Amino acid sequence: MSDKLRNAYEQLGLPRLIIIVFLLVLFAVAVIMRMDLAILIKDSITRIGMNGILVLAMLPTLACGVGLNFGLPVGVIAGIVGAVTSMNWGLKGFAGFFTAMVIAIPLAVIAGYLYAMLLERVQGQEMMVGTYVGFSVVSGMCMFWLLAPYRNPAMIFALGGKGLRTTITLDRTFGKVLNDFLGFSVFDIYIPTGLLLFMGIFFVLIALFFKSKAGLAMRTVGSNPMYARSSGINVQRMRTMGVILSTVLAAIGILVYSQSYGFVQLYTAPLTAAFPAVASVLIGGASLRKATIGHAIIGTVLFHTLLTIALPVTQTVLQGADISEIARTIMSNGMIIYALTRAERR
DSSP states (O other), X not given: OHHHHHHHHHHHOHHHHHHHHHHHHHHHHHHHTTOOHHHHHHHHHHHHHHHXXXXXXXXHHHHTTXXXXXXXXXXXXXXXXXXXXXXXXXXXXXXXHHHXXXXXXXXXXXXHHHHHHHHHTTTTOHHHHHHHHHHHHHHHHHHHHHHOOOOOTTTBOTTTSOSBOSEEEOTTTTTTTTTTTTOEEETTEEEOHHXXXXXXXXXXXXXXXXXXXXXXXXXXXXXXXXXXXHTXXXXXXXXXXXXXXHHHHHHHHHHHHHHHHTEEEOTTGGGGTHHHHHHHHHXXXXXXXXXXXXXXXXXXXXXXXXXXXXXXXXHHHTTTOOOHHHHHHHHHHHHHHHHHHXXXXX
């Protein structure tokens, strides 16, 4: 029995064990303060589903040796373009959501290829360059949102009749289309079945991809480029494939996130989209040399459950003090910093 516990501890790791204990403490405090646990659990499940694919987008770049994809906003922007284009055409429900995907995926493939070509020229500095690329793309697209030829009155600024609004609601198009699909309640806890199924499908597809010939070649390139090259594997092609796949997943992930959130956020909103995903996959146990589907799942559950639970519990304990935004900033950025410091220690 002791050997099994020791093996379980070694696989889980001290950082994840600490976070799990902290989560249990927060749940205990919520019970003591007589908070509605059903709402906390429901919000946690929803947040896990809406962020899962964005976290999954980190795995291809880690597998192919590019590192953490801090250029995730490149794919996010492609997804947002697909969303606003679908909304401009007035498409609703699943038709609007899947049309946005059909538009976003080719854009993400093109953007991912160009992004991969850039990273090939800066090998060894991919994460730093990716951060600047993401920031640059988001800033450059601010001009596009103002000049884009969209004319749907629900999307553009009322004054002047030009430029997309900072935040566009999805309640009349494809908002919560996945969340409401086959949803049901258990003990007053709403289960967004469609959202979880959609996320699960992509986790399964990526798991199957990593077991395929191309996926194994990609992992070989990430773990030992010299051996991969001597085995006849095209290293540059595998790295390019990993970046493109990550960018496509980011585009799909932001569509899932937006439909669940109920809004599309433009301009500088996607600026830090990569950081929660990076923190999640690192907290889940991934490293720059090894990342698995399990790491993405564990990291998504731990990181986003903690963020969802910690804020309302903290605000309830400190009654009369509105520090929700301060606490959110401290906890989210604190966990990101902690995750990044663990990146090289595994």
